[in-house]
Amino acid sequence: MGRTLTKLNIREAIRLYVTIRPHLPDEPKPESFILDYVKVVISSMKHKDPYAYLDTVLTLTGLTEEELREYSSVEILEMFIDGLVLNQILSLDSFCKRLGIR
Amino acid sequence: MEISVNGQTFTVERVRLRRWLQLEETKSQIHKAAERLEVDTISDQLISYLSAASGIEPQVFEDAPWFDSANAFSDLVMGNEPTIKFPLLENQSDQRGKPVVWDYVGRLWFSWVNLIATAYGWGIEQIENLEVDTGIALIQEILVEHQLKREWEWSLTELAYPYDPGAKKGIFKPLTRPRWMRGKPERIKKVRMPLSILPVGIIEDLAGVGLHGQDIDKIKH
Numbered sequence: 165m166g167r168t169l170t171k172l173n174i175r176e177a178i179r180l181y182v183t184i185r186p187h188l189p190d191e192p193k194p195e196s197f198i199l200d201y202v203k204v205v206i207s208s209m210k211h212k213d214p215y216a217y218l219d220t221v222l223t224l225t226g227l228t229e230e231e232l233r234e235y236s237s238v239e240i241l242e243m244f245i246d247g248l249v250l251n252q253i254l255s256l257d258s259f260c261k262r263l264g265i266r
Numbered sequence: 267m268e269i270s271v272n273g274q275t276f277t278v279e280r281v282r283l284r285r286w287l288q289l290e291e292t293k294s295q296i297h298k299a300a301e302r303l304e305v306d307t308i309s310d311q312l313i314s315y316l317s318a319a320s321g322i323e324p325q326v327f328e329d330a331p332w333f334d335s336a337n338a339f340s341d342l343v344m345g346n347e348p349t350i351k352f353p354l355l356e357n358q359s360d361q362r363g364k365p366v367v368w369d370y371v372g373r374l375w376f377s378w379v380n381l382i383a384t385a386y387g388w389g390i391e392q393i394e395n396l397e398v399d400t401g402i403a404l405i406q407e408i409l410v411e412h413q414l415k416r417e418w419e420w421s422l423t424e425l426a427y428p429y430d431p432g433a434k435k436g437i438f439k440p441l442t443r444p445r446w447m448r449g450k451p452e453r454i455k456k457v458r459m460p461l462s463i464l465p466v467g468i469i470e471d472l473a474g475v476g477l478h479g480q481d482i483d484k485i486k487h
Contacts, residue, residue, distance in 0.1 A: 171331035171332075172331065172332050173327075173328055173329065173330060173331065173332055173335070174309055174312055174313065174327065174328075174330075174332045174335040174336070175306075175309040175313075175328070176332070177332030178305055178308055178309055178312075178332075179305050182303060182305055251331075251332070251333075252333055255333060255336070256332065256333075256336075259336045260300075263296060263297065263300045263308065263312075264296075264297045264300035264301055265300045265303065265308070266300075266301075
């Protein structure tokens, strides 16, 4: 099944950041691999707020919950990771921090 | 300067004084909204800033990937910064206390127009089209002149010479200057102590000792 990932506009990106912000590592190491980074995010979401994972995937894909049911959990995880990479999550983190979003 | 948004390149000129002040106010609203986590206000004000600073339709930024808008925002903020480090803008912290009751959104602009128009007799159109650096420099000069005049008038009043019981006469007390006119306080110089005035005998190092109860007794004995 073809996957849909979108480059978010500034409104969507800030909304995404507010959802994902509590789960981001405080100070990501520059040399760390993106998968390690994402692993921290997913692990935090799993423990603190499982709905944040769903919200993030829906925002990154632009799909509805119904449409998302057609994908397997592995595909959804891939979309989650690819969506964060496509939307340059590290740059988004640094931009939003510069704006003063804490 | 040039900014790229959604694959298109736009040439943008530095804004003039009035627009610059509006942009500074928008920037401050973005930071306030960010502190309060008002997501819609942050986005609205960001797009408003981008459009006002570049003259590009807001819809262009609504349709662009976020990183294009973010890069454009950084470029526009940097491209419109004053090229001179004005003390007036550097040390303002003691003047940004509680807002006065007669404050309103955009008042700073009208207070600047009032100052420049009174000093030089220029019209609003002429003032709003001043280069940012020129406008700020003129405002600073006007404020310096006002302050020095006030200091001179102050020095002629009795209030400037409060009675000092020690000296048994009035001692001149200068009028307080705004922080940006005071400069940075000088660092206290390290002075080497001559060996001859250092205490003799065994010296107890009391660093880190809590001075209460048993600790004090330990030192005494």
